[in-house]
Structures are given as C-alpha cells and as structure tokens.
Amino acid sequence: MTEIIDGKAVASDIREEITGCVESLEAEGVTPGLATVLMSDDAASETYVSMKQRDCEEVGINGIHVEIDPEAPAEELFETIDDLNNDPEVHGILVQLPVPDHVDKREVIRAIDPAKDVDGFHPENVGRLVAGDARFKPCTPHGVQKLLEYYEIETEGADAVVVGRSDIVGKPLANLLIQKAPQGNATTTVCHSRTDDLAAKTGDADIVVAAAGVPEFIDGSMLQEGATVIDVGVNRVDADTDKGYALVGDVDYESAEEVAGAITPVPGGVGPMTRAMLLYNTVKAAGEQAGVDIEL
Ligand code: NDP
Structure with a gap:
C-alpha cells in the first residue's frame, strides 16, 4: 500500500507546537x-x-x-x-x-x-546552511525534511534525486540531504534541465524530490518500485473548474502512486509545510533576538 504523505496534518502539528512557543515567548514579554x-x-x-x-x-x-x-x-x-x-x-x-x-x-x-532573514536567502545564511550550521533553513526544503522525519523515511545511505537546482528549493534541499545530520546522509544527485536521461537517475532513486515547475512530467515509469516521492511543484493548468484552472504538481500522481512507497499529493503535501516553516523561522528568530530559549 502506498503511503500518502499528509502535509496538511503534519503542518497542523507543527503549527500547534509553534503556538505553544509563541505563548512561552509572550510569557517573557x-x-x-x-x-x-x-x-x-x-x-x-x-x-x-x-x-x-x-x-x-x-x-x-x-x-x-x-x-x-x-x-x-x-x-x-x-x-x-x-x-x-x-x-x-x-x-x-x-x-x-x-x-x-x-x-x-x-x-x-x-x-x-541576516538575523531577520526568515526566508534563509541571505548569503550569510546560505553559507551557514552549506557549512552545516544553519540559522534559518529555507522554508520549502525544511518542510520537505520535516515530512521525511514525520513519516520516518530513512535518508541515511539512501539514494536521493532532487530534480531542480533553484536557490530556494533544489540547491538548499540537496545541501540538507547530504549533511551529516538527521534527515541527511543521503547520496544525493541534483538534476536540472540539462540532465541527460533523467529517467535513469530518478529510476534508481530511493527518494525523488520533484521541484522543476513542469506539470506532471515525472510519471510512474520513471520511478523505482517503493520509492518515496516528494512533489514540490505547483503548476496551474487549464481545467474545467470555476477558476478555469487546476493546480497540479510536477509528478503525474496517478501513475506514480501505483509505483511509489510513499507520495505527497498536490495540493496538501509540501505547500502547507512551506507555510508552517515560515512561522517556525519567525518564532526562532524572535527567541534568538530576545535571548529567550525556546524548544522547537
Ligand atoms: P525554478 O524555475 O527557479 O527552478 C526550476 C528548476 O527545475 C531549474 O533548476 C530547472 O533547470 C529545472 N528544470 C526545469 N525543467 C526541467 C526538466 N524538464 N527536467 C529537469 N529539470 C528541469 O523553480 P522553483 O525551484 O522556484 O520552483 C519549482 C517548482 O516548485 C515550481 O512549480 C514552484 O511553483 C514550486 N514551488 C512550490 C513551493 C511549495 O511550497 N510547494 C515553494 C516553492 C516553489 P535549469 O536550472 O537548468 O533551468
């Protein structure tokens, strides 16, 4: 049975934790x-x-x-x-x-x-992340890591493929996955638009993260049986809906679900996690700036 990774539920747990931290900070003024x-x-x-x-x-x-x-x-x-x-x-x-x-x-x-850069995009924060001393992990990669942690998906020794090398998703996520740290220690390949034979790379991976912004282009035939599939993509495609469009990921969910061991839906996968991790970084920033220890 394929496990559906419920980003909404995990994000809701994280938000509850954050609410508790906000209350602790309030108690300190x-x-x-x-x-x-x-x-x-x-x-x-x-x-x-x-x-x-x-x-x-x-x-x-x-x-x-x-x-x-x-x-x-x-x-x-x-x-x-x-x-x-x-x-x-x-x-x-x-x-x-x-x-x-x-x-x-x-x-x-x-x-x-940089101390207020809750997106984690400032060069100082990028450098710290690469050095394994992250102050703020960028929200989407951090959200992906949290999903892997919640669903106890082993990254240590796993072959991971990240499709996409943007500064906000692909690069920081690949850096997190290779770190000597929990939800790291993966052997990580980063693919992009110039990658030769993408299907051969994704087809060998235990974990595939799709962050290319190309609607439904990774399908079940490009995946290994039992792989974990994290779909970061959010793409608008024309559809017969009230709005005239629908949101789809980079993964062809129907065919991928048949092969994957675990998969995130779009919407309801990575999106809610990105939002939750922004709140997380904000609370962390507040604690650090006020000199208050908070457990996150
Ligand atoms: P960018 O456009 O900045 O980067 C896309 C990357 O994908 C590039 O590295 C590009 O390669 C690569 N790529 C494009 N086409 C292909 C292809 N056919 N095969 C392999 N690689 C390809 O996008 P972002 O990283 O900002 O976003 C990626 C997706 O994630 C988008 O759909 C975006 O909407 C979504 N997103 C979702 C978030 C969420 O919270 N769920 C948050 C942020 C983004 P090259 O470098 O060679 O051009």
Missing part, C-alpha cells in the same frame, strides 16, 4: 513579529502574502504588512527594509519575490538583516 513586504501587483504574490499574514494571526505572531507601489523607485524598498531591520518589534522580514525588474533581487536579499 516578547510577541514575535513578521513583516511582509509586497512590491508587486501580481495576483499570486498578493495571495501568498495574505495567506502568510493569516497564518501569523492564527498562531499569535504579530503580522506587519507593507505595500510599496511597484512603480516606486528601488530606494523606497531599501528604506523600508532598513526601517524594519531597525524595528525591535519585527523579528522576521520577508520581501515577497519577484520584485519589479528595476529592483535588483540580490541587493534586496542582501539588504535584509
């Missing part, structure tokens, strides 16, 4: 604060940010939201980041990407105080 900054009128970005704010409210984190006109000069964004860096009530800062073309994304990431 600290209310964790997360600032989201949106410089875009993209509908998907607006939705993501409002979901993050709602998540904060649910666990007792103080959500602060700043909107900047996408036409405004880049300086306005940098001044906002500077103010938030210096605001003691703000423990985490998240600038929703993408930013407009006239703003340099890398400069934005570098402008955020």
Whole structure:
C-alpha cells in the first residue's frame, strides 16, 4: 500500500507546537513579529502574502504588512527594509519575490538583516546552511525534511534525486540531504534541465524530490518500485473548474502512486509545510533576538 504523505496534518502539528512557543515567548514579554513586504501587483504574490499574514494571526505572531507601489523607485524598498531591520518589534522580514525588474533581487536579499532573514536567502545564511550550521533553513526544503522525519523515511545511505537546482528549493534541499545530520546522509544527485536521461537517475532513486515547475512530467515509469516521492511543484493548468484552472504538481500522481512507497499529493503535501516553516523561522528568530530559549 502506498503511503500518502499528509502535509496538511503534519503542518497542523507543527503549527500547534509553534503556538505553544509563541505563548512561552509572550510569557517573557516578547510577541514575535513578521513583516511582509509586497512590491508587486501580481495576483499570486498578493495571495501568498495574505495567506502568510493569516497564518501569523492564527498562531499569535504579530503580522506587519507593507505595500510599496511597484512603480516606486528601488530606494523606497531599501528604506523600508532598513526601517524594519531597525524595528525591535519585527523579528522576521520577508520581501515577497519577484520584485519589479528595476529592483535588483540580490541587493534586496542582501539588504535584509541576516538575523531577520526568515526566508534563509541571505548569503550569510546560505553559507551557514552549506557549512552545516544553519540559522534559518529555507522554508520549502525544511518542510520537505520535516515530512521525511514525520513519516520516518530513512535518508541515511539512501539514494536521493532532487530534480531542480533553484536557490530556494533544489540547491538548499540537496545541501540538507547530504549533511551529516538527521534527515541527511543521503547520496544525493541534483538534476536540472540539462540532465541527460533523467529517467535513469530518478529510476534508481530511493527518494525523488520533484521541484522543476513542469506539470506532471515525472510519471510512474520513471520511478523505482517503493520509492518515496516528494512533489514540490505547483503548476496551474487549464481545467474545467470555476477558476478555469487546476493546480497540479510536477509528478503525474496517478501513475506514480501505483509505483511509489510513499507520495505527497498536490495540493496538501509540501505547500502547507512551506507555510508552517515560515512561522517556525519567525518564532526562532524572535527567541534568538530576545535571548529567550525556546524548544522547537
Ligand atoms: P525554478 O524555475 O527557479 O527552478 C526550476 C528548476 O527545475 C531549474 O533548476 C530547472 O533547470 C529545472 N528544470 C526545469 N525543467 C526541467 C526538466 N524538464 N527536467 C529537469 N529539470 C528541469 O523553480 P522553483 O525551484 O522556484 O520552483 C519549482 C517548482 O516548485 C515550481 O512549480 C514552484 O511553483 C514550486 N514551488 C512550490 C513551493 C511549495 O511550497 N510547494 C515553494 C516553492 C516553489 P535549469 O536550472 O537548468 O533551468
């Protein structure tokens, strides 16, 4: 029987844990604060940010939201980041990407105080993660690790294939999987659009993580019997629904489920975990900045 990895349920457990941590911090006079900054009128970005704010409210984190006109000069964004860096009530800062073309994304990431960089994208935090001393693990890779931990999927000695090498998912996840640490110690191959014979790589893997952004392109024929399949992909495809589209992963769920030992659905797999791990990082940041020990 294929085990369906229920990201919603795991995320709900983690959120409960986080709520407890928020209460402990409150008892010490600290209310964790997360600032989201949106410089875009993209509908998907607006939705993501409002979901993050709602998540904060649910666990007792103080959500602060700043909107900047996408036409405004880049300086306005940098001044906002500077103010938030210096605001003691703000423990985490998240600038929703993408930013407009006239703003340099890398400069934005570098402008955020690394201690408040709850996305884990600042070069200092990337370096610490690679060195095995992560301050903030980026939310999606961290969420994937947590799912593997909850479902007791052995990574030590396993052959893992990560499909995708982005800075936010593929690269950090591969780094976590190779670390000498729990949910690490996997022999990890990173694949991308130039990989030759992808099916041969995924077909030999005990764990396949799909993070390419290509709808349903990994199917059952590309998997080894009993493999664990983690589908990070979220892709909109035309469909006969009220919205006119449906969300699908990078994995062809129907055929993959027949072969896999365990598999995440889309939606309801990695997505809820990404959201939960942002709250996790915010609470961790608040504890560190306030000098309060919290158990997470
Ligand atoms: P990017 O577009 O930044 O990276 C995609 C990666 O996949 C690239 O490395 C690319 O290779 C590789 N790739 C593209 N096509 C193929 C192919 N045919 N075969 C092998 N590799 C391929 O995407 P992200 O990492 O930001 O996101 C990946 C997916 O995950 C998207 O669907 C996104 O929506 C989703 N996502 C979901 C999250 C969640 O919480 N569930 C969070 C973040 C992302 P190359 O480098 O050569 O171009």
